[in-house]
Amino acid sequence: MNRTGSGAHEGEIDVRFQLTEDQSALKAGVRELLERRFGREALRAAVDTPGRLDRELWRALGDAGFFALRLPEPDGGVALGLPEAVLVFEEAGRALLPGPLVSTHLAAGAVPGAATGETVVTAVDGELVEWLQAADVVLGDVSGAVPLRSLDPLTPLHRTAAAAPGGRRRAIRAPAGRAAVDPVATLLTAAEQLGTAVRVGELAVQHARTREQFGQPIGAFQAVKHLCADLLARTETARVAVYAAAVTADPADIAAARLLADEAAVRGARDCLQVHGGMGFTWEADVHLHLKRAWTRARRGGGNTESEELLAARLVA
Amino acid sequence: MDLSCTPEEEEFRARLREWLTKVLPTLPAKPSPDDWPGRRAHDLGWQRMLYDAGYADVHWDSSPTTRLIFLEETEKAGAPYVGANFVGLLHAGPTIAAEGTDGQRARWLPPILRGEEVWCQGFSEPGAGSDLAALRTRAWRDGDDYVVSGSKIWTSHAEVADWCELLVRTDPQAPKHRGITWLAMPMDADGITVRPLRTLAGSAEFAEVFLDEVRVPVAHRVGAENDGWRVTMVTLSFERGTAFVGEVVACRRVLGELARTAHENGRWDDPVLRRRLGRLEAEFRALWRLTQWNVSEAEASGGVPGVGASVFKLRYSHARQELYDAAADVLGPDALDLDRPWVLDRLSSLSYTIAAGTSQIQRNIVAERILGLPKGR
Numbered sequence: 001m002n003r004t005g006s007g008a009h010e011g012e013i014d015v016r017f018q019l020t021e022d023q024s025a026l027k028a029g030v031r032e033l034l035e036r037r038f039g040r041e042a043l044r045a046a047v048d049t050p051g052r053l054d055r056e057l058w059r060a061l062g063d064a065g066f067f068a069l070r071l072p073e074p075d076g077g078v079a080l081g082l083p084e085a086v087l088v089f090e091e092a093g094r095a096l097l098p099g100p101l102v103s104t105h106l107a108a109g110a111v112p113g114a115a116t117g118e119t120v121v122t123a124v125d126g127e128l129v130e131w132l133q134a135a136d137v138v139l140g141d142v143s144g145a146v147p148l149r150s151l152d153p154l155t156p157l158h159r160t161a162a163a164a165p166g167g168r169r170r171a172i173r174a175p176a177g178r179a180a181v182d183p184v185a186t187l188l189t190a191a192e193q194l195g196t197a198v199r200v201g202e203l204a205v206q207h208a209r210t211r212e213q214f215g216q217p218i219g220a221f222q223a224v225k226h227l228c229a230d231l232l233a234r235t236e237t238a239r240v241a242v243y244a245a246a247v248t249a250d251p252a253d254i255a256a257a258r259l260l261a262d263e264a265a266v267r268g269a270r271d272c273l274q275v276h277g278g279m280g281f282t283w284e285a286d287v288h289l290h291l292k293r294a295w296t297r298a299r300r301g302g303g304n305t306e307s308e309e310l311l312a313a314r315l316v317a
Numbered sequence: 318m319d320l321s322c323t324p325e326e327e328e329f330r331a332r333l334r335e336w337l338t339k340v341l342p343t344l345p346a347k348p349s350p351d352d353w354p355g356r357r358a359h360d361l362g363w364q365r366m367l368y369d370a371g372y373a374d375v376h377w378d379s380s381p382t383t384r385l386i387f388l389e390e391t392e393k394a395g396a397p398y399v400g401a402n403f404v405g406l407l408h409a410g411p412t413i414a415a416e417g418t419d420g421q422r423a424r425w426l427p428p429i430l431r432g433e434e435v436w437c438q439g440f441s442e443p444g445a446g447s448d449l450a451a452l453r454t455r456a457w458r459d460g461d462d463y464v465v466s467g468s469k470i471w472t473s474h475a476e477v478a479d480w481c482e483l484l485v486r487t488d489p490q491a492p493k494h495r496g497i498t499w500l501a502m503p504m505d506a507d508g509i510t511v512r513p514l515r516t517l518a519g520s521a522e523f524a525e526v527f528l529d530e531v532r533v534p535v536a537h538r539v540g541a542e543n544d545g546w547r548v549t550m551v552t553l554s555f556e557r558g559t560a561f562v563g564e565v566v567a568c569r570r571v572l573g574e575l576a577r578t579a580h581e582n583g584r585w586d587d588p589v590l591r592r593r594l595g596r597l598e599a600e601f602r603a604l605w606r607l608t609q610w611n612v613s614e615a616e617a618s619g620g621v622p623g624v625g626a627s628v629f630k631l632r633y634s635h636a637r638q639e640l641y642d643a644a645a646d647v648l649g650p651d652a653l654d655l656d657r658p659w660v661l662d663r664l665s666s667l668s669y670t671i672a673a674g675t676s677q678i679q680r681n682i683v684a685e686r687i688l689g690l691p692k693g694r
Contacts, residue, residue, distance in 0.1 A: 017610045205688050220693025222681065228688055229680035233628045240606040241599070256599035305592065312595035315576035316585070 001083045003247050017243055019087070026080075027087045033064055034095040040286075043096055047289065051156045053099050053120060053134040062117020066092075066101075067108040075109055076116070082184070086191040086246040093195025093265075096289055098154040100131045102188045103139065111137050124160055125181075126302045132158040152292040181301040183254045187245055189300050190254070190261035194242050196294050197235040197264035200272035203287065204228050207276055218275075227271045231264075238264035252314045255307035262304055265294035322382065330386045336370055337394040344397070350520050357435060357477040360400035364432030373430040376406050377414055381612040385562055392563035393570075401474050405429040405436040407560060409482040412499070416540045416548050425480070425501065437478035439469040439502065439526060440549070447678050449484075450493045450546060454528060456485035456500070462532040463487075463500060468525060471672075475511045475524040478504045483533070488543050497545035501537040508532075518664040519655075560673075561633055565608055568640055569601050571659070575640075579647045593643055600636045604629070628687075631679040634669035641666045 001023060002016050019027065037057050046054070061067065069085050071077020078084075085105070092101055100122035104114050113119030113136070122131045124140025132142060133156060144161030205228055208219030218224045238260040245253035269291035273280035280287045298304070322330070344363070348355030367373045375387045399406055410429045413421055428434035445452040454467025465485055472481070481502040488496030502509075508531040513521035540548040576594055579585040611625050641663035645652035652660060670676045684690045 017606075017613060205690065208690055216693060217691050219684070219690035222677070222693075225684035225690050226677070226680040228690060229631070229683035232683055232688060233631050236625070236628050237600075237603045237607060237632055240610050241603040244602075244606045252598075253602065255595075256602045259596060259599040260603050307599075308592035308595035309588075310595070311598040312576065312591045315573055315594060315598055316580050 001087075001243050001247060016247075017240065023084060023087055026084055027091060030064065030066075030088050030091040031094070033060070034091060034097060038095055038097055043286070043289075046098055047153050050150075050153050051133060053131065055120075058099065058120060059117040062115065067105050067117060068115035069105070069108075071109045071115055077109070082187065082246040082249055083243070085188060086242055089188045089191035090195040090198070090242075093192030093293075094199045095195070096154065096199075096286075096293060100135060101192075102185050103130075103135075105188065106182065106185060107137070107139065111139075125300055127160050128299065129158045129160060130155055130296075132156070150296075152289075152296045154289065154293065155296050157296075181306070183249070183251045186258050186301055186307070187242070187249075187254045189297050190238075190242050190245070190257040193258075193261035193265035193294060193297055194235070194238050196290050196297075197231070197238060197261070197268040200265075200268045200287065200290050201228070201231050201235050203290075204231060204268075204272040204275040207279075211277075224275060227275055231268045231271050234260070234264040234268060252311055255310045258301075258307045259304055259311075262294075262298045266291070266298055269294050322386070326380075326382055326386060329383055330390060333372070333387065333390050334394070336372075337390065337396060340366060340370070341394060341396060347397075353474075353477050353521075357401050357474075360397065360402055361432040361435065363397045363400075364402050364406075364430075368431050373432075377411060381615045385609070385612045388562035389566050392566040398563070401435045401477065402429070402432070404438045404474070404478075404482065405434065405480075408438055409436040409480070409501070412482065412548060412551055413501075413539055415551050416499075421501075421539060434479040435474055435477055436480045436482060437472050437475045437504070437526075439472055439481045439483040441471045442468060443470050447675055449549075450497065452484055452486060452497065454483075454485050455489070456487050456498060456533070458487075458535070459532075461535050463498075463535060463538070465500070465502070465528050465531045465533055468527045470514075470525050471523050472511075472526050473523045475504070475526050476513060476521075480504060481526070484545055484549060487545075491543060494546045496543055497549070498542050499539045499545035499548045500533050501539065502531065502533045503537075506531050506533070516664075517667065518661055561629070562608055562612075564637070565601065565604050565633065568637060569605065571644070571662075572597055572601060572640060575644055575647045575659075582647070582649070584647055584649065590643070590646055593646070597636070597640055597643060600632075600639075604633055604636060607632070627674075627679045627682045630674065631676055631683065634676060637669050638666045 001019055037060055042054075046052070065078045066088060068077040069080050069088060070082070071079070073079045089101070100120065103123040104119075104121040106123075107121035108115035111119055111121050114121050119136045120131070120134060121137045121139065122129060122135035123138070124142060129138065129140070129142055129145060132138060132145060132147075142158065142160060145158040148157040148159055150157040205219070208224050208228055209217055211218050219228070238257070241253070241257040241260045245257040269287065273287045273291060276285060276287055279285050345359065348359050350356070364373065367375075372387065375384060379387070406429060410426060413425050417425070425434075429436065439454075440449060440452075442452050442454060454465065454469065456463040456465045463485070465483070467485070469483070475481070481504055483500045483502045485498050485500055486496050487498040490496070508529040510527040510529070512525045512527070514523055514525055516522050572594065576585070579590060579594070584590055607629050611629055614625055641659060644659040645663060648657060648659065651657045652663075654660060674682070685692055
């Protein structure tokens, strides 16, 4: 996945979608690390101890270059680009890895210790802050922030004073003067959502192949088959959008990636839940964890209104 | 395999652009949709111009990337659609090129490329749609001829075609996929009756074709007797490959026009409409990238598009319908006026989730061939 040629289409950059050998190796390496350090047992243990961030795992991520990926080598970085970061965050999303990953990654180089995984950095995102208690550094004003009973058991949340809980929002649009959302944060969140879509697709297909009713695997029934096919079609469409945006870094491509990845993750998780039937509604099955995380990420940056408006504005630019 | 353009491909693009700028103003006016002889003449004339300029065989004899460039540039320049040449250039032609004898290639391919002969497709039957292999049109051997009886449906350009790529059943005892043969049937043979079918858009885009003891020389068979299903699959994979490149480019242009129209008529102030168009822009940006990805995959696999084409077709056909539904919201009351732009396109878009394999069949393909789910009901 990289940028090639001059870009013969007006305003567009040619994209090579196939991963380079190094990129494939990086992706496989992160998957292996996460399977080893954050497998299903660790995941369920984390669910049982809400609010606790595994600092040892965080440092292991730092050692693996998770946060320093895009920093120049003299600053202790790996000097890679957005395409590599997107692959790594896709794997993090697939593994349901908890923590303020995007904020810490973005703070690498600016906040001491963030790059190495010594310092956990979170940031105010509109009216919400993830992992406020566990973080060492908070970017933004959190005075008066109050904890929520978070929907996602793996993402502790605080509500900032900008809007009282349950209160009326002060404005439909972002208040003037509020810092615009960093497009890179949006893209990395989209990559995590892509990872969720990939994982719930795997879970749905696995269940459809093995669960038998009426004397055959339920995946033999078209009603189930078509849920899985649509799930894959959404995932692969989101994948090209995310990968292309990582190469071009065009804010409109990033907005498109965000919209498609949110859709792929949220609808994918819901369809996966449906394929699982009654098991999908239990606490024991992992499906709800994926759906809750996808819903949580979809709220980042104040939801997807701004992405839709940005793309609409491009149409008449 | 990648999507970067080589210097040769860049040169191809530049030359093509220059040629299009020069020749498009000289084209005769587009004939009315009901004037079939006029449409035939117009489409064949365009193909002849392509031939004279050296672009006639771009669908067959070039890399997928070159083909992508060709389809993208001709669409952007507003060049005529492939039209009456569709079956010849994208179905029958590639099949004959891949499976025909030297003599068959020499007989049929040059007239397609030179814009002299039109082909139509005799695949679907009233009782064989999604289940194409259930086709029942029979062919018996009688000396050097097959004698064919039965009926075909959804045959585009049947009224003006010279040839029909015809699927017939030659062995009714064999399992359904194994008793089918591919024939090239001359449309002026005795025993052929063409009855135009009117679409919901009001025009006669396709026809029913009734065959009553039509004699087709055995020499017109492409591939072996009873091997027609395999021969056909080669053809169908072409249909699902790069066939939609120009259309994605066209959809992106329409989306921009919709936004500008909404700006002018005041509906742009409606945030619901605006955001809906923004979402469509996201979708078509991704579909364009998906097209590029599929083309690069096809390049890697030697030209035959893979199952990824089903993912694209599934998503694109739905997006196209959404696009014209959004157009109706931009138009407001004008959406009910057939003389307004996009209103007929909205009607035509309804065929997209049905033609060339319904969305339900595409989902089966994705689920069974990509995800490996068991075949069944």
